[in-house]
Amino acid sequence: MTASPDTTPETPRRALVTGAAQGIGRAVAEALLATGLPVALLDRDLDRARATARELDPDGERTLALGADVGDAAAVAVALAELEATWGLPDVLVNNAARSLGGNVLEIPLDEWDDVLATNLRGCLQLCQRCAPAMRARGWGRIVNMASLAGQQGGVANGAHYAASKAGMIVLTKILARELAPDGVTVNAVAPAVIATPVLDALGPERIAALARTIPVGRVGTSREVAAAVVHLCGEDAGFTTGATIDVNGGLSMR
Numbered sequence: 001m002t003a004s005p006d007t008t009p010e011t012p013r014r015a016l017v018t019g020a021a022q023g024i025g026r027a028v029a030e031a032l033l034a035t036g037l038p039v040a041l042l043d044r045d046l047d048r049a050r051a052t053a054r055e056l057d058p059d060g061e062r063t064l065a066l067g068a069d070v071g072d073a074a075a076v077a078v079a080l081a082e083l084e085a086t087w088g089l090p091d092v093l094v095n096n097a098a099r100s101l102g103g104n105v106l107e108i109p110l111d112e113w114d115d116v117l118a119t120n121l122r123g124c125l126q127l128c129q130r131c132a133p134a135m136r137a138r139g140w141g142r143i144v145n146m147a148s149l150a151g152q153q154g155g156v157a158n159g160a161h162y163a164a165s166k167a168g169m170i171v172l173t174k175i176l177a178r179e180l181a182p183d184g185v186t187v188n189a190v191a192p193a194v195i196a197t198p199v200l201d202a203l204g205p206e207r208i209a210a211l212a213r214t215i216p217v218g219r220v221g222t223s224r225e226v227a228a229a230v231v232h233l234c235g236e237d238a239g240f241t242t243g244a245t246i247d248v249n250g251g252l253s254m255r
Ligand SMILES: NC(=O)c1ccc[n+]([C@@H]2O[C@H](COP(=O)([O-])OP(=O)(O)OC[C@H]3O[C@@H](n4cnc5c(N)ncnc54)[C@H](O)[C@@H]3O)[C@@H](O)[C@H]2O)c1
Pocket: 018, 019, 020, 021, 022, 023, 024, 025, 042, 043, 044, 045, 068, 069, 070, 071, 095, 096, 097, 098, 099, 119, 146, 147, 148, 149, 191, 192, 193, 194, 195, 196, 197, 198, 199, 200
């Protein structure tokens, strides 16, 4: 029996990264651009998404900045309509946008729970629902969902709603992976931990150093290291990896 390799695209692939204005999402956009893929940067902060797009692609030929809150179905529909009219729906989707809030699980207000789940989990679901059919029709697609060690271990520092949403993303990844595998579409998750982004920087150098001592590799991670895992999963040669969760955590947790 002959293995079925990935097809060479008739039209160039294009990517959509959510939460791409800063941090890990920005690094993912930069790394995908470096592979030659044009990238749409979707963020609720449109001004910052535009500024990031300009920095990564000064000519503006290979980026498109889109403003939407991924938890807002109407706003996502408008942004995707703009993307579809400009480039078509993406071949590569990276669901990276997320929010987190601390707080004791017994005291989390239910509307706050709903807000976090709407951004992190429902946002991921609706982007997949809207983009996957076109991937399926083309017989090729890559979806990467940004999970977290918190979703694997139940870490509470970012709140139980955050951890539950990330656990939900890991399960959703597996369900979508099974559903879409026969049509050449892979769906995987990446689970980072302690990555140097503006949120982590806010802890200050002493707490970051203390944190680093708890990590086997002896330091916090970088957004580029997370982006490298995403780029691998989005590649032509990653077609046999689906439903997986790739850990990028410096050895903090080993499965
Ligand atoms: N930094 C870490 O250590 C770490 C660890 C584990 C998982 N993660 C995950 O990686 C991803 C990126 O994290 P980060 O540290 O770069 O975060 P960040 O806060 O630096 O950046 C998040 C980006 O997403 C955007 N965003 C937030 N809510 C949005 C919404 N509702 N709609 C559209 N855009 C929205 C923000 O404007 C921002 O540009 C998240 O999914 C996060 O849960 C990060």
